[in-house]
Amino acid sequence: MEIRNFNVKSNSKSDFYGGVGLRATHYPHLLEHGAGSVKWFEAISENYMDSFGRPRKILQMIRQDFPLALHGVSMSLGSPEGLSETYLARLKKLVDEVDPFIVSDHICWTKLGTHYSHDLLPIEYTRASMEGLVRNIQQAQEFLGRQILIENISAYVQSRAAEFTEWDFVVQVARSAGCKILLDINNLYVNAVNFNFDPKIYLQAIPKELIGQIHLGGFTDMGTYLFDTHSKSVHENVWKLFEYKAKELESVPVLIEWDDDVPAFDVLENELLMAQTLWVKAHSSKGAYEKSALL
């Protein structure tokens, strides 16, 4: 099988490549003012797979000027019964049409039989789950004829039957399936607080060569737990973790994800500017970092 690897066109390996999620509320702004400093967009696959009206036309228009990533929420990679061929066929049609540079989905499951949860449900970090997940990722890659990215999710329950830590599980799945990781640093931080682990250990465990994209978003502090709402600015602790990991990354696309209470487009641009500033800072001190890592 020939799998097409995505390729970010960049002048330098440490160039910042920032994008935002494509949201309907921003269509008028984009049509009137353009995208400013935003270099690429990420579209939710399911919002376009079955629509042949205005949303699809807008997507095609955006694609004429910008690289596009397709990010799915319903492939249900963690379903033991395998993937829906109808879903894959419709996704492939969209992929063939807009030629995205990234196709991604989540390390989760969203369906049981014919019923859909429309939420990203956590899977058990066991060997049995891993085998099913790897099989499904390979099925998706075979069907689509390309490599996909898998994203770590935030969760509010976690199985006690786990045989792996989340980070070991994610790395082993990516290696076994031949896919890359969409590292959501906000999700990672939310889980670290909710399940009481050190987020830096997680970050250190993810090899840079497996990271194909970064997500940054905001959570809501509910007092007793962190809730991954994607409705706020990126938290300062998430920025710190981003800066920490950015030092070792090269040419990885970074996305600001904002799904609820979506603000004006310039707010997203400002978040992206912050990410760029930290990225540049991390890379300007890279030599010092690498040296200190050797000591």
Added chain:
Amino acid sequence: MKNQLFYNCVAAKGQVPDNYQAAGGLSTQEAFAVYQRGYVARLTETLGDTYESVWSVLGDDLFFEVCREFIFLHSSLSYNLSDYSVKFIDFLISHPISQEFPFLADLAHLGWLHKKVFHAATEQALAGEELITLLGNDDKKLMLVSDFDVLKSDFCLFDIWKSLKNESVPPEKWQNPQCLAFYKLDQQVYVQQISIKEFEFFEHLRSGLDIIDACECLTSTEITSLFHFLKTSRCLKRYAVPFSDAPGRGY
């Protein structure tokens, strides 16, 4: 175990699994409730998007209550959240709330068709001149394009919908049958009132009659008006044999 997790996440059904660790300071039950609230909120939001006019009639509290009842009876059967759920129309027909607002199910149907037409592909429709030329041909069989639909109601549905849309005074008497057509031009959906005879014309076309036979019950003035609408709405296309009925499909 997977079933237990799933049903606890979507509907608080079954026993809360005890082999799960909850996030932060939550109990396991509270942690599953996070998923349950998310599930109801997402489906309510999509029902609100599709059936916006129904929401306007009922107001927040009543609409959310009706949605909750519906959601617990009907799970989502599609990966596409936007497909949830055409069954809401039938649900409203049998719901006690329809005694107070008898037009509610028709209003929901309007919302569903509006969404259907919005997302439908734009097909190559016949332009006005082509339509006139075609009438001189032997084969006068035409089809409706997929981004067009019609709806018949026992109520003054168009007036009710328009008043909700414009936030103006709703009609006092509802018992006035109206028919509606939905079409799309330049990616914009239009809803227009049509006569009962025009509605029947479209139903005849849909049943396979050719355009001349479908017009049989219309007067010449009505035909003129209908053709004006056909040209504006660009709702007709040449007849094509459905793939499933094509010759040689017996294998």
